[in-house]
Amino acid sequence: MSAPQVVVHRDKELMAKAAAARLITKIVDAQSARGSASVVLTGGRNGNGLLAALAEAPARDAVDWSRLDLWWGDERFLPDGDPERNHTQARQVLLDSVPLDPARVHPMPPSDGPCGNDADAAAAAYATELAAAAGPEDHGPVPSFDVLLLGVGPDTHVASLFPELPAVHEQERTVVGVHGAPKPPPTRTSLTLPAIRAAREVWLLAAGEDKANAAAIALSGAGEVQAPAAGARGRSRTLWLLDEAAAAQLPRGLYPPASA
Numbered sequence: 001m002s003a004p005q006v007v008v009h010r011d012k013e014l015m016a017k018a019a020a021a022r023l024i025t026k027i028v029d030a031q032s033a034r035g036s037a038s039v040v041l042t043g044g045r046n047g048n049g050l051l052a053a054l055a056e057a058p059a060r061d062a063v064d065w066s067r068l069d070l071w072w073g074d075e076r077f078l079p080d081g082d083p084e085r086n087h088t089q090a091r092q093v094l095l096d097s098v099p100l101d102p103a104r105v106h107p108m109p110p111s112d113g114p115c116g117n118d119a120d121a122a123a124a125a126y127a128t129e130l131a132a133a134a135g136p137e138d139h140g141p142v143p144s145f146d147v148l149l150l151g152v153g154p155d156t157h158v159a160s161l162f163p164e165l166p167a168v169h170e171q172e173r174t175v176v177g178v179h180g181a182p183k184p185p186p187t188r189t190s191l192t193l194p195a196i197r198a199a200r201e202v203w204l205l206a207a208g209e210d211k212a213n214a215a216a217i218a219l220s221g222a223g224e225v226q227a228p229a230a231g232a233r234g235r236s237r238t239l240w241l242l243d244e245a246a247a248a249q250l251p252r253g254l255y256p257p258a259s260a
Ligand SMILES: O=C(O)[C@H](O)[C@@H](O)[C@H](O)[C@H](O)COP(=O)(O)O
Pocket: 042, 043, 044, 045, 046, 047, 074, 075, 076, 086, 150, 151, 152, 153, 154, 157, 158, 159, 160, 183
């Protein structure tokens, strides 16, 4: 697993724009090298902020949207179209504005879908979908995602892996149901750390002073059970994208701001 690289931007708006530009380049490079690209989306303010910046990016259409596979790192277990679902929010800020191939967009099952109101069954169905998309060159029963995006919670959670809760301990399954999550809604589905770590690159997004403590804990060698963000590592790259407020508790010498 790759050691974390940290890039600090002046504020959350600039961080979102810079992350969007970085993602466009990564997708274009993957598509020119392999004919397609795969990205795992995250929910939350920073995740949606990145997608909104992507929608407005000047180079947006350098991406061949028809050859982009989109997955989710976690989902709130709610009915399809519920405004609180990460999928619904991603569609509103970006996905409905670009010419994606619907067959290549893979939302996690809703609570009113074929799995019924059973988050564990929904998780198992998504794990099956991931395994079906994995190839012989991939590292386990998930595709080798080019970029897996993760918002970081103030408690250091990523996806729906919360400190000390059962899902963060999972080492076998790639997707699990989450019950009793401290961040509403309590029932969710989430990739596990082994699935996250199958990604080529993992990018963690944290902006705002309410993330400063989480960033400092996760980057100071904390264990992944106490600080799930610490266990979110990519095979070839782990990149923390912060604004200055979220980087406030990091040793300044180590992580000088990228943009003054
Ligand atoms: O379903 C969710 O809520 C997200 O997937 C979650 O993991 C989010 O990324 C973090 O909680 C950070 O959220 P903010 O960026 O809004 O702080």
